[in-house]
Amino acid sequence: MTFPRLARFALCAFVLLLSTATYAQRNKKEVNEYPNATRSDPKSTMSEREQRDLSKATDLVNDGKGTEAMPLIEKALGNAKIGKYAEAYAYQLQGRAKWELDDEAGAIEATKKAIDLNTLPNNQHFPLLYQLAQMYVQGENYTEALTTLERWEKEAGKTTPDALALKGNAYYRLDRFQEAIDTMKKAIAGSETPSESWSQILMASYFELNQFDEAAKLTEAELAKKPNDIRLIKQLATIYVQGDNYPKAIEVLSKARSQGLITSADDYMQLAKLYANADKPKDASEVLKEGLAKGIVPASLDALRLQGDLCSQFDDDACAIDAYTKASPLAKDGNVDYQLGYLLFYADKAAQAKEAFTRALTKGGLRQEGETYVLRGDTENELGNDAAALADWRKATTYPSAKAMAEQRIKAATGGVKLKRPVKSKT
Incomplete structure (x- = not known):
């Protein structure tokens, strides 16, 4: 089994609408999202000129117009008298704009500058720190991602299922599979709506450690919720095969076949080969014959040769001759014709x-x-x-x-x- 790299993160936008009111006045109305933070919450004020210069840049970034916003941001940052809060806010905007322009390195650099200035209020500072961790994961710098997440948890005084899942993903990419398992299990347990990708990373980690029984339990639980999900059915069958539990794999796929859920050539071939490996050539032949008859399994050399081999094993010579005769024109070497001639x-x-x-x-x-x-x-x-x-x-x-x-x-x-x-x- 393989598990795809996580999709590009849609980084959250943490934007304050600029107005003539001071940020100190606005922040008084905000709910403190980080009551257990170890960092003191800085005062956030901007001059009217700084608000004016950054207001339009904020609107442009929010509208996905990072290219147009960049000159305004650079103008603000070029002001020798810019305040520390306005400077951090400008770097935050710059990081978002560069990210949207696919300049990942530039986005990370700008975001780090905004964080290092240490002047954003907690409700901006900590989401930005978390966003930086996401950027590191996207850039495949998993060690920095873990360091940043650990800092976020310690300083923010909190964690979330999403943050745990992000850590679990980083652990997995660093081949720290047991830590990935432990962390991802906490993420899934703590979320009312865990992402499907979390289970996939947990599954992959079990696979890497050959913990097939645990992988099976996880998939069985998911399949109990979605009994007709062919993806889960095939995943469970694969787990059983990896754990050398062929009877269970056959049971899962044969049940799916009886329910009409086996609808692809690969599924038919997999079930036929499982029967063959279990020394049940007649059952294997019946599965393959059904797939060929329905036109689901193409009449390829591999399929026809397998059908001939299976029929030969339980002495159905007429079936074997028919399969080998159809396979003969497709074969590049003479081995199929040898089998056919013999019969x-x-x-x-x-x-x-x-x-x-x-x-x-x-x-x-x-x-x-x-x-x-x-x-x-x-x-x-x-x-x-x-x-x-x-x-x-x-x-x-x-x-x-x-x-x-x-x-x-x-x-x-x-x-x-x-x-x-x-x-x-x-x-």
Whole structure:
């Protein structure tokens, strides 16, 4: 399983509407969001000129017009007499504008300057510190993200499920999987509406530590809430497979199939292969046959060859011959035709078997090239072509794996002994 990188954060805008009123007067009406903060809440005042210069820049940034806002922000920052609060506010605006303009490094630099001035009121300072942590995660600087989040928690005197989830994400990206698990579990437990991505990171962390039982419990709980969610069904099946619990994986997917939830080629192929791995070739064949019949599974070489192999395993030769015959034109090497020829020979179709063996040898790439010559010789013998049979058997003696079989046939044929059809074996 893989888990996608978190989407780009929509960074929150913490904006105060500028007016002729002083910030000290406005802040008196605000609710203190950080009553347990260890940082004293600074006074926030701006001169009328600073308010005027930054008011339009604020509106432009709020409207997503960072390019137009930048000259106004730089003008304010270029004022040698700018107040410390106005300066921090301007850097905050600059950070937002640069972020929207995809200048991540510039946005982080400006945001850090706003924080380091230490003059924003708590209701602006701490959200900005948290925003910086988000920026670090987005920029894949997870160590700095954790440092910033720990500072935020300590100085703000609080934490939230979202903050814990952000930490859990950073721990995961740093391969600190147990810490990711512990933190993300707290985030999920503390939230009324935990994000789906949180569970995915928790799941990925369990996987990395091979804690498949825990991963299964998590997905089973989610599936209980959404019993028809095929994504969760496939995820749970994958977890069972990773934990070598094939019966459970089969149970989950076969139930989904009975409910009509298995609707993709990959799903059908996965279930068929699970049955095959569990030594249930007949069940595997039925699943694959259904997928092919419905047109969900394309009649590809892999699917048809698998169908032929499965049918061969439980001696449904007619099914296997049909599958291999359809697969033959798609195969680049001769191995499918070898299998087909073998089955045709034992189905008393020597002429067709000969054609299949000849195709196999022509295409090449055979795993059992010597055996192919032996069997084509057998078909020639069945057809009464003695010279051709001897030629194939003699060719087969040049292959160590087929030498003994070929020599036995040559000895019998040249000694006037009537050859009996060899015993059919699993191919």
